[in-house]
Structure formats: structure tokens, C-alpha cells
Amino acid sequence: GESVGLHLPTLSVQEGDNSIINCAYSNSASDYFIWYKQESGKGPQFIIDIRSNMDKRQGQRVTVLLNKTVKHLSLQIAATQPGDSAVYFCAEHQTGANNLFFGTGTRLTVIP
Amino acid sequence: ETGVTQTPRHLVMGMTNKKSLKCEQHLGHNAMYWYKQSAKKPLELMFVYSLEERVENNSVPSRFSPECPNSSHLFLHLHTLQPEDSALYLCASSQAPTGFGDTEAFFGQGTRLTVV
Numbered sequence: 001g002e003s004v005g006l007h008l009p010t011l012s013v014q015e016g017d018n019s020i021i022n023c024a025y026s027n028s029a030s031d032y033f034i035w036y037k038q039e040s041g042k043g044p045q046f047i048i049d050i051r052s053n054m055d056k057r058q059g060q061r062v063t064v065l066l067n068k069t070v071k072h073l074s075l076q077i078a079a080t081q082p083g084d085s086a087v088y089f090c091a092e093h094q095t096g097a098n099n100l101f102f103g104t105g106t107r108l109t110v111i112p
Numbered sequence: 113e114t115g116v117t118q119t120p121r122h123l124v125m126g127m128t129n130k131k132s133l134k135c136e137q138h139l140g141h142n143a144m145y146w147y148k149q150s151a152k153k154p155l156e157l158m159f160v161y162s163l164e165e166r167v168e169n170n171s172v173p174s175r176f177s178p179e180c181p182n183s184s185h186l187f188l189h190l191h192t193l194q195p196e197d198s199a200l201y202l203c204a205s206s207q208a209p210t211g212f213g214d215t216e217a218f219f220g221q222g223t224r225l226t227v228v
Contacts, residue, residue, distance in 0.1 A: 034216060041221075042222075043116075043118075043221045044155075044219045045219070046216050046217075046218070091217075098143075098167050099145060099157045099160055102154045102155040103154060104152065104153065105154075
């Protein structure tokens with residue numbers, strides 16, 4: 001399945017399939033990006049980050065891709081599991097800012 | 113467990129009450145944040161403290177009053193709140209509030225606030 005980020009706030013995938021969650025940003029001064037996962041009743045939890053001088057970074061079962069030309073960020077989850085069901089937020093840091101700016105999030109539902 | 117602890121987890125208060133939310137971080141970070149999370153909205157930054165000094169106040173109504181007595185503790189004092197203030201209030205900490213390096217923020221579990 002594939003999400004177009006803020007325009008499609010929910011994404012449903014079959015267990016075992018790959019998930020792609022997208023995020024668009026608008027500020028060219030954004031220098032650092034993070035993906036967070038938030039499960040019901042919990043605070044956001046760090047998944048993976050990437051700096052603006054990179055275009056790809058891999059973690060365990062997750063990959064973040066950054067396309068600065070079109071200001072687009074994606075999170076790929078391989079072999080999605082039921083425990084991956086959560087809301088996923090992208091966050092960006094802008095040079096000189098004191099904080100992170102968050103998107104509205106995409107709810108990922110994994111169908112067993 | 114992220115190393116950021118918030119209490120209480122749930123709070124119901126009347127519009128004339130005064131209450132406080134508490135946040136404690138055990139990570140040795142030098143910046144702490146309050147965020148508000150409402151349904152179907154992005155996380156809204158409320159306050160940022162760096163080295164115990166407030167460096168950002170995002171046009172938050174005066175009925176919310178933060179306090180940072182030391183680098184490990186952050187409070188949010190609440191008084192005469194409105195029903196629309198009901199939300200999940202999240203505390204976070206990070207090692208550096210700006211720029212490069214590990215600016216990852218670690219979040220607490222949040223306090224679910226209901227104003228009646």
C-alpha cells in the first residue's frame with residue numbers, strides 16, 4: 001500500500017506486505033527529519049532520522065528516503081507486522097529553530 | 113520507557129480548578145518541551161526551555177503557566193481552563209534545542225486532560 005501523507009491520513013496493509021508512508025514539507029531550511037510512531041495511549045516514539053545531506057537511511061525493517069528536490073520524505077516498513085499498527089508522524093527541524101514541526105500523522109492499520 | 117515520565121496520566125478538572133502537570137527526565141538533556149495534542153491536529157508546540165530558560169512561548173494563553181526549576185523537571189500549571197483545552201499534553205526532552213547533531217526529542221506518555 002502507499003499513502004500520500006497528509007491527503008490520506010489512513011493506510012491499511014496486509015500483514016507481511018511492505019508499507020510506505022509519505023510526508024511532504026515546504027521549508028527549504030529544513031535540515032533534519034524524524035519519523036515517530038505513536039501507539040494508542042502512548043507518547044510518540046522515535047523510529048528513524050535523516051539529515052538533509054543524506055537521501056536514504058536504513059534501520060531495522062525501516063528505511064527513510066528524502067527527496068529534497070520535491071521536498072518529500074517517506075518511511076518504508078518491510079514485512080509489516082500487527083505491532084506496527086499506530087499513527088506515524090514525520091517531524092522536521094528548520095535551521096535556527098528551537099523545536100521540531102510535526103505533520104498531522106498517518107494511521108497505519110495492519111490486517112492479519 | 114523513554115526516560116521521560118509524566119504525571120498524572122489522566123486528569124479531570126473543572127473550569128475553576130487549579131492543577132499542575134509534572135514532567136521529569138532522567139536522560140541528562142538540556143532542553144524540555146510542552147506539546148499539546150488534539151484530535152486530528154498536528155502536535156502543537158507550547159513552550160521550550162533550554163538550560164532552564166524559556167526560549168519559546170508559542171502564543172499560549174496565560175491560563176497555561178510553565179515552570180522549569182531545574183534541567184530535569186518541567187511543570188505546566190493550569191488554571192481557569194476551558195473545555196476546548198481538553199487534550200493530551202506531552203512533555204519531551206532533547207540534548208540540543210537547535211541545529212545539528214542529535215536533536216531527536218524523547219517524549220513522555222502524556223497526560224490526558226479533560227476539562228469539564
